[in-house]
Amino acid sequence: MFPPELIPLLEKVQSYNKQADFLAIEKAYLYAARAHAGQLRASGEDYIVHPLGVATILAELGLDTDTLVAALLHDVVEDTGVTLDDIETEFGSTIARLVDGVTKLGRLEDLNKQERQAENLRKMFFAMAEDLRVILIKLADRLHNMRTLKFLPPEKQRETALETREIFAPLAGRLGISRFQWELEDTAFRYLEPDSYREITELVAQKRDVREAIINHAILDLKERIEEYGIEADISGRPKHFYSIYRKMQAGRTFDEIYDLTAIRVIVDTVKECYEVLGLIHSIWRPIPGRFKDYIAMPKPNMYQSLHTTVISDWGDPLEIQIRTWEMHRVAETGIAAHWLYKEGGRPDQKLQERFSWLRSILEWQQELRDAKEFVDGVKIELYPDEVFVFTPKGDVINLPAGSIPLDFAYRIHTDLGHRCVGAKINGRIVPLNYVLQNGDIVEILTSNKIKGPSPDWLKMVRTSGAKSKIRAWFKKEQREQNIAKGKEMLEKEMGRLGLEPHQVLNDDRLQRMASRLNFAEINDLLASVGYGGTTLAPLIQKLMEDYREEHGLEDSSIGDIPEEEPQPFYSQEGVRVRGVSDALIRFSRCCNPVPGDKIIGYITRGRGVSIHTVSCPNAKALQAEPERLIDVYWDEQDKATYPVRIELVALDRPELLRDVVQLLSDCNINISALQARSEKNRTAVVTFTIVVRDRQHLNATLERLGRIRDVFTVQRVAAPGVH
Incomplete structure (x- = not known):
């Protein structure tokens, strides 16, 4: 015996799919009811009313069992202790994937409201691309929430209504689900523009009787003429929804000028009859030039098809008429759902997926x-x-x-x-x-x-x-090519300083060996790193020369000494500990500016203490040629110090770019110093500056935020100025 509250949903499903898995639907309902037990909606109802309502909305579109099961379970991961693994164990991978697609991302506390919205939308679109049923569940979820919006605080009402009008209603339209689109738009309109909504509803009500009289008379005339031609047709009036009227008034038209407040819809059996009825209509009433649209020959991207024409009625008023087949009508009302070709347990129709590419x-x-x-x-x-x-x-x-x-x-x-x-x-x-x-x-x-x-x-x-x-993407690639050229120029210049011809040392085989040794995929990656300061020049030159000397049997004295970099003193002796040494002088290398969270090694310099490098630092890899001078170091977990890091940001050279950078860092309570900006070719700006961070996690979060600034191409951690 099925639960009584589930019966209306099951009856609706049975009306279009007698082979549906009703036991699976019941299992999902009972599972969700247990998971949501004790939870209430803002309306005071048991929470299970919401997923049941969402599933019922989807059943009205005639969707398959998997979609309905996922709809019943769509909030259990987000709002209860149930996990996706639990869902997969109980209901299978397909249901788990659908539920995951409509579940908001967790752990977004560090992001502002707009960033959270963006990340959740990203996830939703990724899931939609894999399975279009994800968005059908999401739209039904939003539609049911909009129907109960009155129970939420005013601020939340406006926030939800605005997102609905800007994202979900247009999305429903893109998918051709007009019944969803109209209700979402009108409901959002009521909460966002209550005065305008009230004004339009009153104006529509005032002229309803006259308008209905005109429509009914036109329907009778048209029905009589169509029957004379032996065509079976369903003819009805179709009122415009309120938000559509509002948008036209916002475009400068008065209420009286919006002549298609009500349209006549004619539904016939075949495409041939659509055009026959069109000719018949134009023989009864005079068409208005420029108002005919053939969406049968040229469908809209959302699959909508109809003939649209506007004529002058017997009363002298414009009258819009739409003509379509029953199949076109089904698509016009339910869009993508009308083309849903999933079989129970089957795969989606590929043409349908491509239609919404x-x-x-x-x-x-x-x-x-x-x-x-x-x-x-x-x-x-x-x-x-x-x-x-x-x-x-x-x-x-x-x-x-x-x-x-x-x-x-x-x-x-x-x-x-x-x-x-x-x-x-x-x-x-x-x-x-x-x-x-x-x-x-x-x-x-x-x-x-x-x-x-x-x-x-x-x-x-x-x-x-x-x-x-x-x-x-082009500018990012262009910036990379500039760095490659700069890196090559720096290497060649250093070869000249050492009295060598660049081609003697910088051949492709040697550069490729060096690139591989430093974990670069190819030579250009190495050159680009040199160009923007990610790889320090001196140790690289030293390793290249060692390789060159070994190949040609030269003595070490055959080239001059390469100066060792000047390390940067550390701000706190407590930041890093040297294993087995309590009072070592610690300095941080400017080539990589280590911060807590980086894997680090120590290098014993001649008379200047221990120089700290990140393990991935190209200089550190070069210094491993002297293993006897390497020493274990580790971060002091009790340390509360902050650490300087040099940043390079490349962006479109536009007004207020620096203001946006400084404002973001200020909002994040991050100190900034030594800021420099320069303009380069193609109107790009290069901004370098030093910030102070707590650790690598703090640094990565800051880089991510900087990368989100409008018109920013790249943002990266670089060596301090003067380090080569």
Whole structure:
């Protein structure tokens, strides 16, 4: 006997899937009920009411057993002591993966609200790319929460409503689930703009009787004419939802000017009948030029198909009419769920996954956007329903967010096409790169092999996050190439100082041996490290010369001495202990600036105490040639000292960059000193400065935050100035 509160859900499932695993659904319900026992919603109801409500919403879309089971369990990991391993043991790996996909990340206490939102969105999109059912559960979860939003404090109401309007409602629209989108938008509208919501509902109510009379008369006329042609059709009125009316009024139109407050929807059996009904409608009422849209021939990216036309009714008022088949109607109402081709225990339909490949495009660029605000803003742009449809010269259709420019088009086609873009032709006419694309434009990109790459100004011009990501990636690569060239120049200059021809010592075989010895994958990695100061020059030259002398049978005296680096005194004698020595003079090497958490070794210098290096420091590896002078050292765990670290940050040279860097460090209560900034070619800025940190964990967290600043390309720990 099933629990009585579960019966409505099971009956709904049985109505569309008599082979569903009802025992699995019951098992999940009872498991969740036990896990949530004693927990209450803000409304005062038992918590289990929520997962049951989420599963019921998904059953209304006709989803499979696994999705419903995961919906019932979707909060147990986040809100109870149940683990994902427990879920996998009880219900299998598929259910565990779905539950994990909708579970918020834990341990985000060190992040601010926007950073937490960004990280949770990242996780959600990764999970969506693997299994689209994740987002269906998440949307149903949000829809049920919005229905009970009135029980939350006002501040939480606004926060949830804003995220719903900016992220989840557009996402539902992108997936074609219009019934979710409209309810999410209208509910969010009610909490975010209560006065405007009340005004619009009152205006709609005032004119409802007149509007319904016009619609009913038009429906009767149309029904009679369609029946004369022997076409079976379902004809009904379709009111616009409130948020849609509000957006049009925000665009400058008055309430009386919004003529499609109610539309007529005609549903027929075949595509042929759609066009026949369209011709019939245009023979009854005069169509308004420019208001016909054929979404059957050219479906929207979310799979929506219909014919749209607007005519002048017998009363002289505009009347919008939509014409579609029953299959198109099912897709228009439930979007991705209408195409759900999972069999019980089967695999997803590959074509369905490909239809929503824009999800993967988000994953492609999101890894480049470390700044939380920029990532969330990028998601909003990708999800925003306003799009333009343009054509390649060959006639292929490319859809882009409204406001896109030719550069967005170029990068959507191919990365190299964007990098080499020098101009564009729109409909055969040359236009500037900041031209805003319009529906129907034929776009031809003009390129040049002489152009070196994108301009930093393009980052401010392009609309799509994908284009921004590819431009940033180019600058990161360019910065690496500059460091490689700089490192090579430094090595060659040092060879000249020693009276040697660079090609004598710096051949590829020797450099590759040295790169491998220092744990670099290839020569260019070594040269780049030398260029930005990650590898100190003096010990590297010494090892290269040792290799050179050994190969040519030369004596040590055949080259001059290479000066040993000047180590930096440590700020606290208590920071590091020398094993077996209580009063050793300790100095920290500037080449690697060790901090607690780094693995370290000590090197006994001539008369200047013990020099401390990180184990991974290239200098330390070179010093291992004298093992008798190495000594064990370890961090004093009781030490409360702070440690200086040199940082290099490379970014787009823009106003207020330094302010953003200093402000972030100030917000984190981190002292900063010796800040220097310089501008380089391609409008990049290099900012170097010293910060004081407690340990490596503190340093890594700081580097991560710095990397999230807008327009930052790279941020890394470097050697102190003057260390070569």
